[in-house]
Amino acid sequence: MTVFKGFLTITKRNLGMMFLYIAVFLTISIFVSKTLGDSDPSGFTAKRLNIAVIDRDESLLSKGLKNHLRQFHHVKDVPDDAAVLQDKLFYRDIYYAVIIPENFEQNYTKNTEKLPVIKVPGSTSGHYVDQQINTFLNNIRTLTAGGFSASEALEYTEESLSFRPNVRLIDQTGHNGNMAKHAYMFQYIPYIILSILCYILSYIMLSFGNKDVKNRILCSCTSTRSMNLQLILGHIVIGLGIFLICVSMPAILYPKDFLTDPNLPYYLINSFLMMLVALSIAFLISSFPLREETINGIVNVVSLGMSFICGVFVSMDILGKGVKTLARFLPVYWYEIVNNLLARNHSLSASQTNELWQCYGIQLLFALSFLAVAMVIRRKRPS
Amino acid sequence: MIHIENLVKRYGSFVALDHLNLQIQEGEIFGLLGPNGSGKTTAICCLLALLKYDKGQITIFGKEMQPDRYDIKKDIGVVMQNVAVFEQMSVWENIDYFCGLYVKDKAKRRELVEEAIRFTDLEEYRKARPKKLSGGLLRRLNIACGIAHKPRLIILDEPTVAVDPQSRNKILEGIQELNRQGSTIIYTSHYMEEVEQICSRIAIIDHGRVLATGTTEELKNMIKTGETITIEAVAADEHLLEKLQTLPHVFDISYEKQVLKIRLSSGRHNLVRILNFLTEQDISFGRVFSELPTLNDVFLEITGKKLRD
Numbered sequence: 001m002t003v004f005k006g007f008l009t010i011t012k013r014n015l016g017m018m019f020l021y022i023a024v025f026l027t028i029s030i031f032v033s034k035t036l037g038d039s040d041p042s043g044f045t046a047k048r049l050n051i052a053v054i055d056r057d058e059s060l061l062s063k064g065l066k067n068h069l070r071q072f073h074h075v076k077d078v079p080d081d082a083a084v085l086q087d088k089l090f091y092r093d094i095y096y097a098v099i100i101p102e103n104f105e106q107n108y109t110k111n112t113e114k115l116p117v118i119k120v121p122g123s124t125s126g127h128y129v130d131q132q133i134n135t136f137l138n139n140i141r142t143l144t145a146g147g148f149s150a151s152e153a154l155e156y157t158e159e160s161l162s163f164r165p166n167v168r169l170i171d172q173t174g175h176n177g178n179m180a181k182h183a184y185m186f187q188y189i190p191y192i193i194l195s196i197l198c199y200i201l202s203y204i205m206l207s208f209g210n211k212d213v214k215n216r217i218l219c220s221c222t223s224t225r226s227m228n229l230q231l232i233l234g235h236i237v238i239g240l241g242i243f244l245i246c247v248s249m250p251a252i253l254y255p256k257d258f259l260t261d262p263n264l265p266y267y268l269i270n271s272f273l274m275m276l277v278a279l280s281i282a283f284l285i286s287s288f289p290l291r292e293e294t295i296n297g298i299v300n301v302v303s304l305g306m307s308f309i310c311g312v313f314v315s316m317d318i319l320g321k322g323v324k325t326l327a328r329f330l331p332v333y334w335y336e337i338v339n340n341l342l343a344r345n346h347s348l349s350a351s352q353t354n355e356l357w358q359c360y361g362i363q364l365l366f367a368l369s370f371l372a373v374a375m376v377i378r379r380k381r382p383s
Numbered sequence: 384m385i386h387i388e389n390l391v392k393r394y395g396s397f398v399a400l401d402h403l404n405l406q407i408q409e410g411e412i413f414g415l416l417g418p419n420g421s422g423k424t425t426a427i428c429c430l431l432a433l434l435k436y437d438k439g440q441i442t443i444f445g446k447e448m449q450p451d452r453y454d455i456k457k458d459i460g461v462v463m464q465n466v467a468v469f470e471q472m473s474v475w476e477n478i479d480y481f482c483g484l485y486v487k488d489k490a491k492r493r494e495l496v497e498e499a500i501r502f503t504d505l506e507e508y509r510k511a512r513p514k515k516l517s518g519g520l521l522r523r524l525n526i527a528c529g530i531a532h533k534p535r536l537i538i539l540d541e542p543t544v545a546v547d548p549q550s551r552n553k554i555l556e557g558i559q560e561l562n563r564q565g566s567t568i569i570y571t572s573h574y575m576e577e578v579e580q581i582c583s584r585i586a587i588i589d590h591g592r593v594l595a596t597g598t599t600e601e602l603k604n605m606i607k608t609g610e611t612i613t614i615e616a617v618a619a620d621e622h623l624l625e626k627l628q629t630l631p632h633v634f635d636i637s638y639e640k641q642v643l644k645i646r647l648s649s650g651r652h653n654l655v656r657i658l659n660f661l662t663e664q665d666i667s668f669g670r671v672f673s674e675l676p677t678l679n680d681v682f683l684e685i686t687g688k689k690l691r692d
Binding site for chain 1: 431433450451453454456457459461463465466467468469470471472476480481483484485528529
């Protein structure tokens with residue numbers, strides 16, 4: 001076990017650098033998980049806007065529409081003057097103005113023509129008012145087309161729109177519909193594991209990759225196979241150390257949520273497989289004749305590249321179709337699929353469990369493939 | 384002990400080893416002498432199975448050498464041209480590491496490491512890291528890493544490159560001591576004096592071929608030059624040089640900047656005869672000295688060029 005012991009001795013000499021990297025990456029990870037985890041996507045609160053309704057029809061229906069909008073917004077009294085309306089919108093005294101033209105009752109209940117409106121350009125709240133007006137008009141149109149008079153249509157419309165359904169969100173995540181904070185940490189773990197392991201192991205392996213040292217080892221009676229196995233063992237020891245540090249962080253920061261999460265074993269298996277993938281990638285990188293200066297660049301490309309493409313930094317839901325297709329050829333994608341599955345489901349169905357194990361298998365295959373390629377390169381590489 | 388037969392190694396169209404043949408006996412210090420680029424290191428790398436060769440055969444200890452012949456490798460120690468140690472390990476850790484590649488028993492290894500440290504006189508530096516060592520100490524560490532496991536065959540590839548004279552002498556004495564302890568040594572160098580000083584047999588190699596093999600004396604006897612007489616501050620003309628050429632044993636004369644160099648084949652009273660002739664011709668002269676042939680003369684005569692070209 002001379003090569004293994006030598007590997008550990010060199011690791012010991014690089015402990016300072018190791019802890020520096022670990023501290024930097026874990027700090028970033030904790031910061032990101034805190035930032036992402038603090039947002040509350042479950043609640044929606046309707047905003048009351050300042051709007052203007054210019055009623056040129058003064059009919060039963062136009063008054064009905066005005067009253068309907070008053071339930072949701074502050075309807076301001078604004079004179080029927082285009083210049084004044086523009087000014088009010090410009091200074092944000094109002095955000096939306098709807099003009100009800102003359103003969104509204106005759107013209108707008110018979111066809112699907114839209115009411116003229118003026119709104120702040122690009123305003124998302126404006127769409128909300130559009131939707132409320134359209135809902136009101138569609139109801140009126142449907143009822144008048146069905147033979148109801150205008151007053152009856154108005155009465156039934158108000159009645160139906162005043163109905164408030166009782167919506168209850170099903171808590172699939174076990175955290176009031178939100179993703180658990182430790183899930184955000186696990187989302188970020190591939191970047192930490194990849195970066196730390198690739199940096200540290202590449203630096204350590206630089207010593208073993210030195211041509212003269214390598215030749216001296218090749219001249220000895222320690223076989224190449226034994227040497228590679230001992231180096232792999234060294235990688236695994238470092239990998240396990242980093243893995244334990246990474247998974248202990250959510251246990252320390254969010255002990256209650258994390259340790260009681262029924263998906264805890266799945267999270268651990270997933271990140272363990274990610275550690276194996278990262279180790280095999282690190283072993284592959286160190287199989288090439290690298291210089292100290294080039295390690296930084298290569299590790300950044302690998303860890304940042306995979307993290308951006310595979311949904312580590314941004315949710316996979318907002319990644320483009322092309323990016324996702326490309327990401328399927330990378331192991332981190334399958335890690336994030338599992339992580340999303342665990343984060344969004346408190347308990348897993350049979351098909352979800354099946355999908356989970358498939359993703360685990362794919363990650364393991366990736367790890368074995370990288371390792372095999374590394375072994376071939378090491379064998380073929382001239383001394 | 385070692386047989387190299389018709390070894391051919393090509394790098395593209397360049398022939399690094401051209402049907403190289405060598406026989407090395409047990410207990411020898413065998414010198415491989417040649418200028419830079421002559422194929423010495425390539426030959427050593429092929430011998431150690433670090434390089435694949437195109438043709439030929441190498442047997443060591445009666446067995447054919449292959450990359451996976453660990454039974455042969457366990458009895459070989461290597462000290463390469465460049466210092467091959469781990470920067471992050473101390474002197475002791477480095478020697479222990481490389482010794483550990485051969486010797487698994489911890490207690491035995493500790494003894495061997497201590498012995499190697501004493502042998503290379505590195506006791507004071509056992510905890511020092513390589514970057515704290517001078518060039519000479521680094522070379523000694525390099526040697527300690529190669530010989531700690533007490534191999535039967537030690538291959539030293541230019542171990543004294545860029546080493547001060549004091550450290551060089553220490554290294555050369557060490558090599559002779561290793562030989563006395565029973566190790567066969569292959570020593571490559573382009574420093575003739577070193578090879579002449581320690582090697583029992585020498586092969587002169589150039590363009591990947593062995594040009595001559597033998598002891599120092601045998602090699603010197605192979606060439607025409609038996610003695611070179613140098614006479615300073617002589618005023619010689621064409622007529623005098625022609626007359627000198629006719630004297631017995633004289634076969635080559637050069638005259639430059641009032642220094643007359645006469646090369647003669649072996650013969651008795653060569654110096655007296657030359658000096659008598661100059662006196663008879665009433666030619667005055669300054670310092671006179673006579674030199675026996677060196678390996679440089681051997682190399683010059685065999686290859687037609689200086690060793691350090």
